[in-house]
Amino acid sequence: MTDVTMTINGQTRSASVPPETTLLQLLRENFNLTGAKLGCDVGDCGACTVIVDGQAVNSCLMLAGQADGRQVLTIEGLASREHLHPIQKAFENSGALQCGFCGPGVLLSAKALLDDNLDPSTQEIRDALSGNLCRCTGYTKMIEAVQEAARLLREESRTQLTHARPEVATP
Amino acid sequence: MNEHSRVLERDKLDIAEPLSDVELRLPAVLPRESYPIETLTPDARQQTRAVGQRVTRPDGRLHGLGQTKYIDDLSFPGMLYARIKRAGIASARIKRIDTSAAEAMPGVMAVLTGKEIPVNSFGPSFQDQPVLVDDLVFHAGDGVAAVAAVTEQIANEALEKIVVEYEPLPAVLDPVAAMREDSPKVHAPNSNIYATKTIRKGDVEKGLAESDHIFEDRFSTQMIEHVSLEPHAAIADWDANGRLTIWATIGRITLARADIARTLKLPMSRIRIIGTIVGGNFGGKNEISQEPALALLSKKTGRPVKGVFTRGEEFTSTTTRHPIIMDYKTGVTNKGRILARQIRLVLDGGAYCSWSETTLGKACILAPGPYKIDNVLSEAFVVYTNKTMTGAMRGFGAPQVCFAYESQMDDIAKKLGIDPLEIRLLNAFDEGSPSPTGQVLHSVVIKESLRKAADRFDWEPRS
Numbered sequence: 214m215t216d217v218t219m220t221i222n223g224q225t226r227s228a229s230v231p232p233e234t235t236l237l238q239l240l241r242e243n244f245n246l247t248g249a250k251l252g253c254d255v256g257d258c259g260a261c262t263v264i265v266d267g268q269a270v271n272s273c274l275m276l277a278g279q280a281d282g283r284q285v286l287t288i289e290g291l292a293s294r295e296h297l298h299p300i301q302k303a304f305e306n307s308g309a310l311q312c313g314f315c316g317p318g319v320l321l322s323a324k325a326l327l328d329d330n331l332d333p334s335t336q337e338i339r340d341a342l343s344g345n346l347c348r349c350t351g352y353t354k355m356i357e358a359v360q361e362a363a364r365l366l367r368e369e370s371r372t373q374l375t376h377a378r379p380e381v382a383t384p
Numbered sequence: 385m386n387e388h389s390r391v392l393e394r395d396k397l398d399i400a401e402p403l404s405d406v407e408l409r410l411p412a413v414l415p416r417e418s419y420p421i422e423t424l425t426p427d428a429r430q431q432t433r434a435v436g437q438r439v440t441r442p443d444g445r446l447h448g449l450g451q452t453k454y455i456d457d458l459s460f461p462g463m464l465y466a467r468i469k470r471a472g473i474a475s476a477r478i479k480r481i482d483t484s485a486a487e488a489m490p491g492v493m494a495v496l497t498g499k500e501i502p503v504n505s506f507g508p509s510f511q512d513q514p515v516l517v518d519d520l521v522f523h524a525g526d527g528v529a530a531v532a533a534v535t536e537q538i539a540n541e542a543l544e545k546i547v548v549e550y551e552p553l554p555a556v557l558d559p560v561a562a563m564r565e566d567s568p569k570v571h572a573p574n575s576n577i578y579a580t581k582t583i584r585k586g587d588v589e590k591g592l593a594e595s596d597h598i599f600e601d602r603f604s605t606q607m608i609e610h611v612s613l614e615p616h617a618a619i620a621d622w623d624a625n626g627r628l629t630i631w632a633t634i635g636r637i638t639l640a641r642a643d644i645a646r647t648l649k650l651p652m653s654r655i656r657i658i659g660t661i662v663g664g665n666f667g668g669k670n671e672i673s674q675e676p677a678l679a680l681l682s683k684k685t686g687r688p689v690k691g692v693f694t695r696g697e698e699f700t701s702t703t704t705r706h707p708i709i710m711d712y713k714t715g716v717t718n719k720g721r722i723l724a725r726q727i728r729l730v731l732d733g734g735a736y737c738s739w740s741e742t743t744l745g746k747a748c749i750l751a752p753g754p755y756k757i758d759n760v761l762s763e764a765f766v767v768y769t770n771k772t773m774t775g776a777m778r779g780f781g782a783p784q785v786c787f788a789y790e791s792q793m794d795d796i797a798k799k800l801g802i803d804p805l806e807i808r809l810l811n812a813f814d815e816g817s818p819s820p821t822g823q824v825l826h827s828v829v830i831k832e833s834l835r836k837a838a839d840r841f842d843w844e845p846r847s
Contacts (some may be wrong), residue, residue: 247457248450250663252613253695260613288450301448305440313447314454314613314663348613348664 217281221246222290228277236280237261237272240287248288248317252346259345262318263287269325271344288317291324299365300324300358307358311349319345323359331367333359443661454663455617455633456692463619464493466678466691467539468516468527469546470701474557474770475570476521476550483529485545491538494684495546496530496677502649508639508671510578512571513736513773515647515676521550522570522735523770525700527674532681532689555770559732560709562767570735570768578733579741581748583762585820591724591759595715599796603712603788607732608705610777614663615698620678621688628679631658632672635665640672647676667776668702671738703775706743706766707732710751710788715759720800720807724759727751729785731766731774738775740766747781752820753789754830755811760820805838 215234218227221244228243240246240263249272252260256274263272264286291298297305300323310316319342326333326341333341338359347355446452483495498504498518505511517526529546533539554568561567562576570576592598618632628650634640637659645652662669674691682689693701708731715724729747733740748764797804812830819825837843 241457247453250454250614251456251692252615255695258613292449297445297448304448305444306438308438308440308444310441310444310447312613312662312664313443313452316447316452317450320448320450346613348611348666 215278215281217277219280219283219285221285222287230277232276232278234277235273236263236265236270236275236277236285239277239280240272240285246287246289250314250317252314257346258315259318259322260315262321262345264321264325267325267328269322269341269344286321286324288320291320298324299369300327300362303358303362303365304355307354307361309351309354309358311347311351315345315347319347319355323355323362326359327363327366331363331370333363335360452661454614455619455631455660455690456614458619458631458660459690460619460621460688463688463690464532464534464681464685465536465539466530466532466674466681466689467536467543468674468677468691468697468701469529469531469543469548470524470697471517471521471526471528471548471550472524473521473550473552474524475553475555475568477553478517478519478521478528479549479551480547481529481549482547485547486529486531486542489533489538489542489545491534492531492542493534493687494532494681495542496532496680496684498528500680501647501676503647506643506647506672506676507737508643508739509741510737511646513738515674520553523772525697525702525772526735527677527701530674530677530681530691532685532687557769557771559707559730559767559769562769563730563765570770576768577765578737578768579744579766581745581762581764583748583760583820585757585761585822586724586759588724588726588759588761592713592715592726595723596718597716597796597800599712599714599716599792599799601712601788601792601795603710603791605705605708605710605784605787607707607772607774608777609699609702610664610666610668610704611698612662612664612666612668615693615695616669616673616702617690617692618675618678619688619690620675620682622679622682622686624686627654627656628682629656629658630675630679631660632675633662633665633669634659634672634675635662635669636671639670640675643672644675644679647672648679666778667739667780670776671703673702700772703738703773703777704734705777706740706747706774706781706784708747708781708784708788710785712788712792714792714796716796716800718800720796720802720810722755722757722811725752725757725762727760727762727785729762729764731764731781732771733766733768734771734773735768736773737766738773739780740774742776743774743781746779747785749819749821750782751785751789753786753793754813755789755808756813756817757811757820762820805834805843808834 214229215232250260252258256271261273338356498516501515504514507513531539531542556562621629637657641657678689678691711728713726744766751762752760797807813828815828
């Protein structure tokens with residue numbers, strides 16, 4: 214067994230798991246965080262995407278032990294208790310998620326992009342989402358949603374609000 | 385400071401207490417804005433206030449929060465994990481199955497073979513598909529045995545301990561060769577051609593004879609898997625009252641209930657199917673697959689049993705889109721008017737019928753294309769082969785024939801030196817045109833659509 218301790222959605226968590234356990238299995242089975250999905254188990258589809266130390270990773274390809282001591286953000290930690298994250302708000306308003314199975318991965322890929330770049334070009338958004346497959350083929354609306362989220366986040370950073378995030382008006 | 389670290393900083397403030405799983409989730413459940421409900425019955429083609437309005441999906445909030453519960457996100461106390469052993473051979477007779485080594489493994493709670501299934505056949509039109517094969521293997525993705533174990537890993541290991549001896553049989557892989565009388569039969573003694581459809585309009589021989597040019601082409605398409613992001617998954621719970629509850633990723637739960645009742649010889653009133661949110665269907669989840677096997681494993685063990693297909697099983701053991709071999713013979717005038725079209729479609733049906741009859745009919749009817757053609761003969765055949773079964777997929781055969789007739793339209797236009805848009809406008813349906821089956825068509829806007837599309841992307845005549 215391998216002992217792992219990591220910060221998940223801001224909380225320190227530990228577990229003792231067989232060494233072959235993937236980060237995805239650790240999240241889903243040990244911590245009941247079922248937002249990240251098992252789509253292909255070989256790193257093709259991106260449904261298992263989470264953010265580890267600021268980087269979007271396929272959690273089905275990362276062993277739990279490799280995430281030891283690192284910061285992990287899953288879809289469950291994206292919203293605050295009071296508010297949706299602007300990316301979630303934008304995806305909801307744009308109707309960018311259909312069956313929703315790819316959604317958590319797509320949102321976190323978008324988050325990793327927007328953390329680095331608050332004004333991404335369409336091509337940069339496409340590149341950031343290139344590891345996330347959607348079979349309902351809603352890519353166009355996803356790209357619009359990421360652009361909208363970037364706009365909301367730019368506004369937010371201009372107003373310099375450090376406490377509660379202001380509720381964004383529904384268009 | 386980026387968003388991620390801001391979230392972390394805020395949460396550091398109250399990190400001292402012992403943590404429950406609940407605290408890892410941050411529920412942001414906002415009251416949804418409701419839309420004003422107006423009772424309004426619009427006339428046909430009337431622009432109502434609903435049309436053109438932005439809407440959001442009712443389930444979009446949960447999708448974005450990652451809170452939507454798909455099958456694999458559910459679990460129950462004592463739940464077991466099922467895996468199915470696949471044949472890996474296209475056509476064979478099963479000589480022997482030895483499951484004793486698998487059954488003896490610690491953690492393996494039950495093993496199921498096809499002989500234990502009360503009525504081992506199902507299907508939406510022909511009941512020709514076994515839940516688990518018991519005597520003959522019809523394609524490589526067939527299940528031969530199912531295992532329920534306390535973990536998925538033990539179930540996988542148990543599959544390797546199941547010994548199956550096969551006597552290989554000749555496999556039928558080419559659908560055209562499968563139509564010959566001397567071909568080996570997939571489901572002997574029945575013919576490999578299991579459904580046909582013919583549509584006749586006018587006199588195709590006469591029409592071809594009157595034509596200035598005859599175009600003869602063969603088009604073919606490939607097998608396509610739906611690849612819905614969520615694999616096929618189900619949980620079965622056969623309780624002590626003899627009642628069966630199944631959580632399933634099935635789009636047609638009522639049909640599934642009837643099929644499951646039949647295979648299990650159980651009254652429908654004892655079966656409850658809970659259709660969860662489906663993570664992509666596209667026609668691939670329109671029938672049952674592993675559910676009866678999971679139900680029987682649950683009956684054997686007295687515990688809920690979950691089964692989730694691997695991505696590999698999605699490709700080998702679930703339905704796909706029909707490959708079609710399409711022969712088109714089209715007679716046209718010098719000016720590009722189509723006088724006659726003779727079509728022969730051979731659909732590769734794979735090992736089982738599934739939704740092939742529906743696909744066959746729609747492909748046959750739509751094969752001449754949206755064009756005014758007075759003389760049509762369209763014949764379609766669907767044949768068994770020892771391949772992954774084909775079934776419903778978006779369009780039920782329409783995309784395949786569209787590829788064929790539109791490709792041929794381009795060939796005709798090029799040969800006759802006519803603009804590809806013009807030849808379509810010359811032949812396309814008008815309001816009130818009869819379809820090849822004699823249906824009078826209304827709301828026909830194909831010409832307006834083509835003109836508008838050509839205008840939008842600056843179509844320049846290429847001829």
